[in-house]
Amino acid sequence: MPDATARDVGEFGLIARVVERLGTSPSVLLGPGDDAAVVLAPDGRVVATTDVLVEDVHFRLDWSTPYEVGRKAAAANLADVAAMGAVGTALLVGLAAPPDLPVSWATDLADGLRDEAALVGAVVVGGDTVTSERIVVSVTALGDLGGRAPVTRAGAQPGDRVVLAGRLGWSAAGYALLRHGGVPIEVLVQAHLTPTPPYDLGPALADLGATSMCDVSDGLLADLGHIARASGVHVDVESRRFVREPLLGRAARVVGGHPLDFVMTGGEDHALVATVPPGVLLPEGVARIGIVKAGSGVRVIGWKPTGVGWDHFA
């Protein structure tokens, strides 16, 4: 049945077809198919976070394949786990979808979730499928700290360096190009559809003594604002420290605006921004972008902010 729908195969048929795509790992004592999953938490603590993606809000069916939706949904959650200094171990997935959803949509979603999770050694251990008019994908990620203290948003100290792991502005530029409707710049569009968080650098920064850390999902300035507020400090972002990305410049010319708009306020790249004490030797893939001072708020030196990130409901 290549075109079978959720209605054709029923709830349990759909679940069976999804579950057979999923892998397992030594951390999973009991996977899908029971009332609940059982996952190892060797550290004696478990890190947990949840994100919800809604059709036409977080993804468009004419832009994203279901595989890409799965990748992105997993990435958004696993980046949050990495931002605590932890490593993802398991995902749970809720899928609300219309009865005429093609079974292949659900199995492609599962493949995307599986493949993104595999990047950190995590697996899908459970879920729920229900009917709704629009597709809603809710993902919960669990993670293990491996003995590390969790890195919160609240520990930044004056004198700390602000550092960035991963790309910024690519997702926002890709999104702007998709909305603009002209010839897309493929690598930027792909950055929007399937972000590539620097998972390993979360625990690495924790090991290096990061005093605070945050996943950049709302936009750099908004997320640094969270750190500044939670830590009771001021953050200076030095725009000169950002390498000029020719692709972002091209995108800015197409849609109008400045490439730093994408970098400073664009969300969804799921980069990691952290603060580290002075003198820490930064690992490859991590760059200094600013400094922590006494005070409050976030200032960008060398650029005038034009937005404050993305607020649902606004």
Add this chain to the structure above:
Amino acid sequence: MPDATARDVGEFGLIARVVERLGTSPSVLLGPGDDAAVVLAPDGRVVATTDVLVEDVHFRLDWSTPYEVGRKAAAANLADVAAMGAVGTALLVGLAAPPDLPVSWATDLADGLRDEAALVGAVVVGGDTVTSERIVVSVTALGDLGGRAPVTRAGAQPGDRVVLAGRLGWSAAGYALLRHGGVPIEVLVQAHLTPTPPYDLGPALADLGATSMCDVSDGLLADLGHIARASGVHVDVESRRFVREPLLGRAARVVGGHPLDFVMTGGEDHALVATVPPGVLLPEGVARIGIVKAGSGVRVIGWKPTGVGWDHFA
């Protein structure tokens, strides 16, 4: 602002108003407000399950208060945790809702989640709020096994007794009355709107050596079917062992049908059905309802099944 909406207060304003309703517990090392929560998992394993509730599928705004939706969403998940023989420790909640959602709807939902979770000592540790046309509430529950082996659906042995903890059929009868539209029987309607799972009896049955256990969410026959299939056994349900509930009889007369229809096929009471070896002294609140035999499938002695539970997408 008594009539403020999600749009009025914004995403972060809404989250702040929800979070201030929530409590904490000694198990929670880091609660809402960071990239992820950190919860104790003293057992070295964590039990995890997720359920999604959709407006007009799982609840109706003209039937349920948001407080009741919160109670029910928490109960559905915490019952799954109990069915493994574990005790809930934490909930994560995804709320997708329209921008014109009253803030009071979200805070009442949070109160319901908090109060139901408090019955087992669990707390809400994190979540996500996003926009969507219809309300979707996704809840993930975490739990701790306290050293017990998880009780799966797969361990039932011929000769085991089938036992039930909690009420059956009340939710289905209440739902039938609501749909029927006549004068409701309040206690049945309330059983539908806010089920009362026998949380403590899950770990208690695990301690007594339960060989399999399952939360009754799809209907007794469907859920015993899961146990029969997973365990490779046949299950006989003895209808004479069910006490005749006058209220179910009244409901059946109003809507047409047989009270045992509610008992055998009605879901959402979140009772626990388990199998225990012969000779186990059953605790108060647990009743024998059948026996496990070699073979396959589920049979009800003394009643003819008329349904097979609830299949989303069907």
